[in-house]
Amino acid sequence: MTNASVVTQRSVRMVQFRAGRIVWPLIQVGVVLLAGGIWWLASGFFPAGALPPPGVVLARLGELMLTGEFWIAVAITVGTFALALICSILIGVPLGLWIGSSRFWTESTRLLFDFLRTIPPIALLPLLLLVLGADFQMVLVLSIAGAVWPILIQSVYAARQGEALLAEMAASFRIPKAWYIRHIFVPGAMPFVMTGVRLGTTIALLLTIAGELLGAAPGVGHEIAAAQAWYDTPRMYAYVLVSAGLGLAVNGGFWSLQRYLLRWHPSVREEGRR
Amino acid sequence: MNALRRTTSIVAIELWLPLTLVIIWWVVSEYVNSLYFPPLSVIMQSFAENWLNPENAAANLVPSLQVIFFGYALAVIGGIVLGATLGLVRPLERAVRPVVEAMRAVPGVALLPLFIVLFGIDQQMRILLVAYGATWPVLLNTLDGVRGVEPTLLDMSRAFRVGRARRLFGVILKSAGPQIFAGARIALAVTLIIMVVSETVGASGGVGYFLMTAKSEFRIASMWSAMVALGILGYLLNIIFRIAERYILRWHRLQQARLERTS
Numbered sequence: 001m002t003n004a005s006v007v008t009q010r011s012v013r014m015v016q017f018r019a020g021r022i023v024w025p026l027i028q029v030g031v032v033l034l035a036g037g038i039w040w041l042a043s044g045f046f047p048a049g050a051l052p053p054p055g056v057v058l059a060r061l062g063e064l065m066l067t068g069e070f071w072i073a074v075a076i077t078v079g080t081f082a083l084a085l086i087c088s089i090l091i092g093v094p095l096g097l098w099i100g101s102s103r104f105w106t107e108s109t110r111l112l113f114d115f116l117r118t119i120p121p122i123a124l125l126p127l128l129l130l131v132l133g134a135d136f137q138m139v140l141v142l143s144i145a146g147a148v149w150p151i152l153i154q155s156v157y158a159a160r161q162g163e164a165l166l167a168e169m170a171a172s173f174r175i176p177k178a179w180y181i182r183h184i185f186v187p188g189a190m191p192f193v194m195t196g197v198r199l200g201t202t203i204a205l206l207l208t209i210a211g212e213l214l215g216a217a218p219g220v221g222h223e224i225a226a227a228q229a230w231y232d233t234p235r236m237y238a239y240v241l242v243s244a245g246l247g248l249a250v251n252g253g254f255w256s257l258q259r260y261l262l263r264w265h266p267s268v269r270e271e272g273r274r
Numbered sequence: 275m276n277a278l279r280r281t282t283s284i285v286a287i288e289l290w291l292p293l294t295l296v297i298i299w300w301v302v303s304e305y306v307n308s309l310y311f312p313p314l315s316v317i318m319q320s321f322a323e324n325w326l327n328p329e330n331a332a333a334n335l336v337p338s339l340q341v342i343f344f345g346y347a348l349a350v351i352g353g354i355v356l357g358a359t360l361g362l363v364r365p366l367e368r369a370v371r372p373v374v375e376a377m378r379a380v381p382g383v384a385l386l387p388l389f390i391v392l393f394g395i396d397q398q399m400r401i402l403l404v405a406y407g408a409t410w411p412v413l414l415n416t417l418d419g420v421r422g423v424e425p426t427l428l429d430m431s432r433a434f435r436v437g438r439a440r441r442l443f444g445v446i447l448k449s450a451g452p453q454i455f456a457g458a459r460i461a462l463a464v465t466l467i468i469m470v471v472s473e474t475v476g477a478s479g480g481v482g483y484f485l486m487t488a489k490s491e492f493r494i495a496s497m498w499s500a501m502v503a504l505g506i507l508g509y510l511l512n513i514i515f516r517i518a519e520r521y522i523l524r525w526h527r528l529q530q531a532r533l534e535r536t537s
Binding site: 024027028030031032035046050051104107108109110111112113115116118119120121122123124125126127129130131146199202203204205206207209210214220221224225227228233236237239243244245246247248250251260 | 284287288289291292295310346368369371373374375376377378379380381382383384385386387388390391392410458461464466467470471473483486488489494497498500501504505508509511512
């Protein structure tokens with residue numbers, strides 16, 4: 001292959017790449033509009049009010065966004081969720097790493113954790129409602145009770161899967177404990193812990209909304225249930241859209257955090273190159 | 275003899291902590307006089323009455339099992355079909371990505387009122403809601419798994435002219451199997467949550483219904499018995515899942531063992 005043809009091939013690829021950056025978003029916007037169109041068409045088939053057309057819902061959402069109660073509901077849900085996630089991490093990661101670094105405790109807790117993590121956390125809801133009342137503390141405890149398990153269990157794995165070779169090498173080079181933890185143990189455990197945190201994030205948001213919806217604790221979940229009770233379907237759909245927006249924001253935030261924390265890890269480096 | 279001793283020591287080390295905790299619970303709850311924390315013996319009595327007596331157990335469990343079984347089956351099948359389609363047809367995946375991201379971002383429970391309005395309050399609505407919420411973990415994991423198939427495997431199957439159907443089931447889906455199972459495991463947890471939530475509205479039976487009525491009628495021991503029943507149900511479902519996983523992915527385990535031996 002001559003030099004010139006390599007150059008032309010490369011420039012063709014560059015042009016394709018540039019075009020892709022414009023064309024793909026256009027196609028994606030088109031598909032989003034198409035989905036909106038299907039929604040609009042479908043709204044005609046359902047009994048009046050069951051499925052309001054997207055325009056009505058968006059207008060309602062716009063109206064709601066001008067009210068204070070909307071932002072209070074969103075702030076409570078986001079705050080409860082974030083606090084639940086932080087508490088789950090603060091409980092799950094140190095406890096998991098500690099249990100995982102001792103063989104005795106790993107084996108002693110295996111059956112217990114296996115049982116506890118399969119209990120659907122929502123089973124705790126009635127008890128929490130009775131003890132804590134319909135308030136954000138109840139939702140907080142519920143979310144922690146669900147989100148802490150994946151984080152804890154992944155942290156146990158994380159501590160166990162540390163490469164024995166690295167530990168041996170650190171020992172033979174007499175590397176100080178603090179340096180070992182900072183530069184070998186933590187980076188090695190991080191990918192596992194992040195997997196647990198990702199699962200915990202999804203569960204925490206699901207349970208925050210579920211707790212508000214069922215327990216009538218203030219927040220977006222409760223707004224959805226209340227709107228349904230008043231037969232105010234546009235309002236209900238508007239809040240469902242809000243919960244979708246929260247989910248999107250949480251996923252997006254999580255990915256950028258993971259990319260930052262694991263920027264050295266092959267899986268992230270590969271992705272960046274593509 | 276040695277093997278026997280080793281097994282007993284493993285069993286002992288795995289059991290001592292759970293047993294100690296149960297005993298502590300048993301003893302403490304006998305002496306603590308709290309309205310919300312009845313003695314474990316009372317909870318167990320109520321458990322035997324509501325969940326072991328065949329008549330009551332049928333009324334309380336069968337509707338829930340229906341929702342779990344059909345909802346989860348729909349979710350797994352739908353998730354694999356959609357995930358594989360999107361994973362194999364890249365342009366399609368790229369075009370619908372924003373819509374998929376938005377749809378999966380909706381927490382399944384938030385759609386409960388919406389599903390009630392659209393489908394009415396019955397078993398069918400619950401099955402559909404569970405199916406919707408539990409599809410996403412399967413779908414996204416299948417998508418990732420299908421994309422992550424070794425390119426050499428695909429080249430080789432092409433070189434050997436492996437038929438289309440066999441390439442899809444025997445090569446692509448098979449090597450995506452471990453990841454599909456990881457998604458299905460998350461989907462199982464989601465299924466249980468959505469099942470309970472959906473049964474708290476307008477149901478006349480099922481674990482979620484029992485749980486919430488016991489709470490509102492202040493039958494605390496019954497409420498606790500339902501919590502215990504849900505725990506056991508979750509654990510049993512997970513064991514069934516693990517057996518299925520071991521059976522279907524046995525090639526993976528064998529391969530892994532082989533790799534470990536050679537390295």
